[in-house]
Amino acid sequence: MTITTGVDGGPIEAYCAQRVFRPGPEVYITGNPYRRPVGSTGVGDLDFSTPATEAEFLGYRQLVAGRILCNAYESDMILLPPAGLATAKEDFDLFYSDEVRGLRDTIRPGLERYAFSFLDDAVTVPPVRTLEELQAYFLGEVGGAGAPADHTGNNPAVDTGAPVSGTMRAITECRHAEEAAGMHLIQLALDALTEASAMARNLGGSYGVEQSELFKIFNDEFGYGLYPAKHSTIFKGMLASVGLRTDLHAYWNFYLTSSLVGVNYFNWLTEDHRGVFRYMAAVTYLEWLFAQGFADTGAMLRTVFGDRVDTKYCDEHAHIDIHHGRMTYENLLLGFARAHGELVIPELVRGIEDTKLLLRLGDEDFRAQIRWADTLEEHTRLGASLATSTRDDEEVRRLRPGDPFTTRVHDADRVIEVTDGEVDVHAWATDRPHRLGRGDALLVPRARLHGLTAVSATADVAVRTLEGNLT
Amino acid sequence: MTIQHVSVPVGAVTETLSERALTFARNPLFGGDRHVLHGPNPYRRMLAPETLPEIDFARALTARDWATYRSLGAHRLLGTFYEAETVLLPEQGLTELRGDFDEFYGTGLRHLREATISDLERFAFGCLADEVDVSGNCTVDVLDAYFQHVTDESEQGESPALNAIAAARRPEVAADTYLVQLALDGLTEASAMSRNLAGAYGPEQSALFKIFIDEFGYGVHDTKHTTIFAKMLRSRAMATHVHAYWNFYLSGPLATNNFYYYLSRDHAKFFRYAGAVTYAEAVFAPAFVKMIKVYREIFGDDVDLHYCDEHAHIDEHHGRITREQVLLALAEKHGPGVVPELMRGIAEARLVGGWFEEDTAAQIRWADDIPRHRELAAATRTGEPRSVRASVDGPFGTRSHDGAVVLALDAGEADLVTSATGEPERLVRGDAVLIPAGRVYGIKAVSPECRYLLHPVVDEPTT
Amino acid sequence: MSRVVVMDLRRHNTVLVGHHRYFVFEPDGRPLLVRDWCPHRGGPLSLSRQTPDGRRLVCPWHGTKVGTAAVKRTSVPMVRSGDEAVVMLPDVDADTPITVIHKRILANLPPEAEQAKTVPCPPAAAGVHE
Ligand code: FES
Ligand SMILES: [Fe+2]
Ligand SMILES: [Fe+2]
Ligand SMILES: [Fe+2]
Numbered sequence A: 001m002t003i004t005t006g007v008d009g010g011p012i013e014a015y016c017a018q019r020v021f022r023p024g025p026e027v028y029i030t031g032n033p034y035r036r037p038v039g040s041t042g043v044g045d046l047d048f049s050t051p052a053t054e055a056e057f058l059g060y061r062q063l064v065a066g067r068i069l070c071n072a073y074e075s076d077m078i079l080l081p082p083a084g085l086a087t088a089k090e091d092f093d094l095f096y097s098d099e100v101r102g103l104r105d106t107i108r109p110g111l112e113r114y115a116f117s118f119l120d121d122a123v124t125v126p127p128v129r130t131l132e133e134l135q136a137y138f139l140g141e142v143g144g145a146g147a148p149a150d151h152t153g154n155n156p157a158v159d160t161g162a163p164v165s166g167t168m169r170a171i172t173e174c175r176h177a178e179e180a181a182g183m184h185l186i187q188l189a190l191d192a193l194t195e196a197s198a199m200a201r202n203l204g205g206s207y208g209v210e211q212s213e214l215f216k217i218f219n220d221e222f223g224y225g226l227y228p229a230k231h232s233t234i235f236k237g238m239l240a241s242v243g244l245r246t247d248l249h250a251y252w253n254f255y256l257t258s259s260l261v262g263v264n265y266f267n268w269l270t271e272d273h274r275g276v277f278r279y280m281a282a283v284t285y286l287e288w289l290f291a292q293g294f295a296d297t298g299a300m301l302r303t304v305f306g307d308r309v310d311t312k313y314c315d316e317h318a319h320i321d322i323h324h325g326r327m328t329y330e331n332l333l334l335g336f337a338r339a340h341g342e343l344v345i346p347e348l349v350r351g352i353e354d355t356k357l358l359l360r361l362g363d364e365d366f367r368a369q370i371r372w373a374d375t376l377e378e379h380t381r382l383g384a385s386l387a388t389s390t391r392d393d394e395e396v397r398r399l400r401p402g403d404p405f406t407t408r409v410h411d412a413d414r415v416i417e418v419t420d421g422e423v424d425v426h427a428w429a430t431d432r433p434h435r436l437g438r439g440d441a442l443l444v445p446r447a448r449l450h451g452l453t454a455v456s457a458t459a460d461v462a463v464r465t466l467e468g469n470l471t
Numbered sequence B: 001m002t003i004q005h006v007s008v009p010v011g012a013v014t015e016t017l018s019e020r021a022l023t024f025a026r027n028p029l030f031g032g033d034r035h036v037l038h039g040p041n042p043y044r045r046m047l048a049p050e051t052l053p054e055i056d057f058a059r060a061l062t063a064r065d066w067a068t069y070r071s072l073g074a075h076r077l078l079g080t081f082y083e084a085e086t087v088l089l090p091e092q093g094l095t096e097l098r099g100d101f102d103e104f105y106g107t108g109l110r111h112l113r114e115a116t117i118s119d120l121e122r123f124a125f126g127c128l129a130d131e132v133d134v135s136g137n138c139t140v141d142v143l144d145a146y147f148q149h150v151t152d153e154s155e156q157g158e159s160p161a162l163n164a165i166a167a168a169r170r171p172e173v174a175a176d177t178y179l180v181q182l183a184l185d186g187l188t189e190a191s192a193m194s195r196n197l198a199g200a201y202g203p204e205q206s207a208l209f210k211i212f213i214d215e216f217g218y219g220v221h222d223t224k225h226t227t228i229f230a231k232m233l234r235s236r237a238m239a240t241h242v243h244a245y246w247n248f249y250l251s252g253p254l255a256t257n258n259f260y261y262y263l264s265r266d267h268a269k270f271f272r273y274a275g276a277v278t279y280a281e282a283v284f285a286p287a288f289v290k291m292i293k294v295y296r297e298i299f300g301d302d303v304d305l306h307y308c309d310e311h312a313h314i315d316e317h318h319g320r321i322t323r324e325q326v327l328l329a330l331a332e333k334h335g336p337g338v339v340p341e342l343m344r345g346i347a348e349a350r351l352v353g354g355w356f357e358e359d360t361a362a363q364i365r366w367a368d369d370i371p372r373h374r375e376l377a378a379a380t381r382t383g384e385p386r387s388v389r390a391s392v393d394g395p396f397g398t399r400s401h402d403g404a405v406v407l408a409l410d411a412g413e414a415d416l417v418t419s420a421t422g423e424p425e426r427l428v429r430g431d432a433v434l435i436p437a438g439r440v441y442g443i444k445a446v447s448p449e450c451r452y453l454l455h456p457v458v459d460e461p462t463t
Numbered sequence C: 001m002s003r004v005v006v007m008d009l010r011r012h013n014t015v016l017v018g019h020h021r022y023f024v025f026e027p028d029g030r031p032l033l034v035r036d037w038c039p040h041r042g043g044p045l046s047l048s049r050q051t052p053d054g055r056r057l058v059c060p061w062h063g064t065k066v067g068t069a070a071v072k073r074t075s076v077p078m079v080r081s082g083d084e085a086v087v088m089l090p091d092v093d094a095d096t097p098i099t100v101i102h103k104r105i106l107a108n109l110p111p112e113a114e115q116a117k118t119v120p121c122p123p124a125a126a127g128v129h130e
């Protein structure tokens, strides 16, 4: 097979140069599941040859790698616009074309290595060897994560009346709590609108009783073949109830780096079947935590939006994931250990440890984002006061309305100064983006996701790196 | 799983398809062993690497090539490629087979697969583009009329394979041969379908999933279709692990099985898949009704046909629902642009399904009538032979030839194996048998020293 | 209007009506045609096993225990005479496909000696109607 790159440069550049992966003018992408911009010009030149470390987890390259990998994995799924293919047929053809698939297969292994290798160093696998040890380890872990077993010892305990805490509480305490809650739903949407698609990759083949047990979980996710009961359908109901768009990846530009890496992790493990044991354990851990997790999410949403929010999706998971917690624990985690012996136990443990880490990193990323996005006024004042302590590495850009829009993160703290005209800063999905006028300067801490649109006919911005480290 | 550094070939992959196919097949997993049946190890399957160089991969298969060695060799490879994208774990647990698991799913073979699969698919299925045309202004109505026509036709039509079983001298062996072909899909049933479940495409996705629920026996492992298929095999005292009968899969059935994977790997072909699967669901029901009749006739109550019963009636019920909620619904939603694709899928499924039937029927008839093919061998004019050596401990493999050959035993003694469960035919020095084009056979040496000659047939007597 | 379906009980034990299923349940040795629908999420009760006391069915999907009495109450009108059963399915459209088949019914098997150790979650959280 000859891969025609079409442009000079490597296959990553060629992949990113595809029409569907290049940014268009819109902030929110609707009616076309194939359009998913990777970034502005130059993304293809990034060097992914040295794996990202844990310290670089929220770096720009992880964001870009995350977007590319998401596109790669999802081109293995069937995506069709709900209103029919007629208007998006050309993008459909391109997205699934032989050429793009060839490029995908070429770049995927290197990007996976770039994105996931840090797990090898960051995760120490505790010495769990026997089935009994595995049981004790798992129950200890979920207990430690605030989701102990109930009196039966096999179900995650759920307290639907528990006061909201942690990140859910942080959302409710935001000044712009609705935007913060929306941002959380958007991160969930990355996975929820194609819910259980990674799992579907483990349905084919032949592996005995465990295969049937996984199917039972999948069956719930797919609502027993009833479209209104499919989890992705009720998720759309939740989005719509708070005025969010329901098109797949409408909020593509607002997926955080950690969200992309987290979802990609599950696709990676199911796409490379050597990951099957890690996957089974990772899914067990998640399903178990979801039960209380979604009870909390529902409570948070009701606090923020009151009665207008449709929390059926959360209620569904607060209930069904009690079952899924038990079913995955007994039949997948312990089932695989029983069927395939102690040989696979370290890999099962590994899946749980990976997931723990990814959840923690994701939580930190999200909280930092809402903390920043919620206080852009303060960060504008800070930007002004710091404008003199920046380096001399000014990058100047001229923006016009309708320019290709994309969001990004920087690897260092930056100050964005508007030298002419007016721009809107998009730090989360909102109807009221933060407006910067001529002379305003905004502090954008490292790793914070943001995008700019011009409000005036032209707007000039200068971006400079902050001297020293703020965060 | 550790992430190894892999050097990614950038730009053109230089080796030819033949070279890449051969490199893949030469992996130790695919060299076979001395046994006629494969053991319970889903990662090992005989790809007969020593005969693969005979295949000219530069010349794609045509629609008339379904019973050739070119087709057999290519589809064995392709089927292995596809299955490497499903989860296969041995029933007895992985402990002993961990190394094979790592190799089968590992980076080396995966790279080869990825670098090869599109070309191999073009080689194997490119002919469909020539063989099937859909033209004119195709509307939803047109689609439905065509669908009804081909499914009615299939319901009223004959099954060459089942007819061959009914007419066989040793119908039990013939019936087993047919089961072997079904086992190819039956023991991993719905795996291709599972590749069409991921993503987001609305109510049609849910409707397709409904069929899948049935295939998976509602999650109750005892009623999963693969489980009840294994029960059917067991009632015939046949092996039930995945690909025990690998050596006996014919090229037509392999092509049929691969066809659904082919449409499921590359989602640009999704609408063709939807047409094909709707057609398959609709024609399964009457086919299994016929099968039940033939098998009851042969075995009375000594065979467990629960699997067939399940498909005979449930698929009929689903056939109707699938037509409405998948086929016609997709056509209506996504417009006239996709209707020809849906129709093409139906037409291709029908065509490829024909290969399954014809090939199986031909194999049954031949394997059932070896004595006559011994006689025919004598009456056949042949060309310059080539000599092949077989050893008792050497790997056992089966093959076919693109053209007819006369196989003549030159030294020693050997068994001619033509079916999975029938008695093999003992050949001694001087024995010869006509092997018609496309018929699958294996030679199992009985004496330590064994050699045979393959004479290409110049002028075949009418059989 | 009711749709009439005739079953040969020697050959049939399941009726498919569009997306709904009914199965022949014989809790006391007498056939009833009941809905194959677990009240929790519609799981296949026909594939459930009886509890050791024979008074409940354990759904294979999430382990809900459904009382046989409740299952019996879902039975549809049927007149059996010998092996023939005439079923009157209430409120079924004329164009809904109906198919009569034979499937495996696990619910009529004697209770398993050793029960599957599926522990359902507490009914309060599950919102199970029994
Ligand atoms: S559907 Fe029966 S227990 Fe859930
Ligand atoms: Fe879910
Ligand atoms: Fe779940
Ligand atoms: Fe089936």
Ligand SMILES: [Fe+2]
Binding pocket: B211, B215, B281, B284, B315
């Ligand atoms: Fe089927």
